[in-house]
Amino acid sequence: MSGGTGTPKLLQGLLSLVSETDLSIICNTADDYYFYGLYISPDIDSVLYSLSGLLDEEKWWGIKDDTFNCLDMLKKYGYDTWFQLGDRDLALHIHRTRLLKDGLLLSDVINNISLCLNIKARVLPMTDQKVTTMILTDKGKLNFQEFWVRENANVKVLSIEFEGVKTAEPSRGVIDLITESDVVIIGPSNPITSIGPILEVKGIEKALKMSQSLKIAISPIIGEQPLSGPAGQLMKTQNLEVSPYSIAKIYSNFLDVLFIHNTDTRFISQIEDLGISAFPTNIIMKNQYDKINLAQEILHLIEARRC
């Protein structure tokens, strides 16, 4: 299960060790947004670009070495350009928006893009219906992109809501995937705005709880802070302490194992009191070596649990 930064890093490590066809990724779509009339799906795109080797790995969104000529021209015509769509990235947005207008489901659009980009892993949106993260702030109600990109998270967050989630059905195959997979990995992603919406889609958390699969998460929190993004700020607004223990608590309904950073062993006993095994190792993925190492540790643990 994936957001758009932490989990795609891990995916790159896993891809070096397992067959791409053995991987299925359920992506958050609550960050999705219309800009210039184009349908933007940031977490899905980071996963697709990551799997196809196109991703800009400095920003963790968009295409590497992309240019922004179209945006520069749009600026001359008076358009807002706070949301940066690169020239090559625009092609995906034009294509997706057109297919959606033709009546295809988001899942079908992703399958089409995967085929075009020669992606062999299965990439699924959490739902084909519209779910939108809305953040109530001192500057009004903002969707995730307005909060994170336009306002740079420089607002006081009052509450968070996933509009549409109560009636959203999981996309085709999501529940079967959770119940039939050997292992479900909750990647190191924002527990509030990336994994949170996925778990709230009808039946997903229940399926995780009922599934016989081994359920592993990797903490996106090291010590008392995330490595990037607004996870810490948003956890605090939910009155959650920012720690790997909190991550364990959020997933305690279904989780078997939590990977934590090797400097966070002080949290082990608290985590294990929740009935979750804590596994300390290096979970900071700065380069391909770190990504492969973490993926290897996860695969070793899976192997050990099988015996």
Ligand code: GDP
């Ligand atoms: P977003 O959709 O762009 O917000 O990305 P995600 O939700 O997938 O990831 C954001 C989270 O990933 C943040 O909370 C980070 O702390 C975490 N993260 C980023 N890089 C790493 C890493 O190398 N290791 C771990 N453990 N977490 C990471």
Ligand code: FO1
């Ligand atoms: N993040 C930014 O911080 N600034 C941007 O201009 C920006 C553009 C953008 C375009 C396409 C895309 O798929 C993602 C983009 N992101 C940008 C990332 C995105 O805002 C967030 O990081 C995700 O929604 C969180 O997963």
